[in-house]
Amino acid sequence: MKKLLAITVIAMLLIVSSCKKGPGEGGNSTIVGKVWVKDYNSDFTIFNGEYAGADEDVYIIYGDDVSYGDKLKSGPDGVFEFKYLRPGKYKVYVYSKDRTQVTVSNMVAVSATPEITKKKQTVDAGTLQIYN
Secondary structure (H helix, E strand, O other): OHHHHHHHHHHHHHHHHHOOOOOOEEEEEEEEEEEEEEEEOOOOOOEEEEEEOOOOEEEEEEOOOOOOOEEEEOOOOOEEEEEEEOOEEEEEEEEEEOOOOOOOOOEEEEEEOOEEOOOOOEEEEEEEEEEO
């Protein structure tokens, strides 16, 4: 009886440990990027300047999830970094004023879709340009 229990426990551990984990936290890879702001007046007719997007909310969606899995603030130089990720596809996004002024909320998501293909990898999501 003890042998059967031990075999069952070992089999369960093998099954659980062999399951492939999808995108998300728990790995040793990183996604980095930068937020850049182009600043205009309220009706986008006058360009005021551009600068690094400091303290902007940056979101990440793991794989095919419908909602974000984590959120952080960009640093003073606009740089952001999501650490401890597993291989897989991701979506990184930040909100921007709608330059076309056609959305009711006057906000749109600006996104990138980086993919981590191996462990211990740093993937650059590029520069997410937003309007203010």
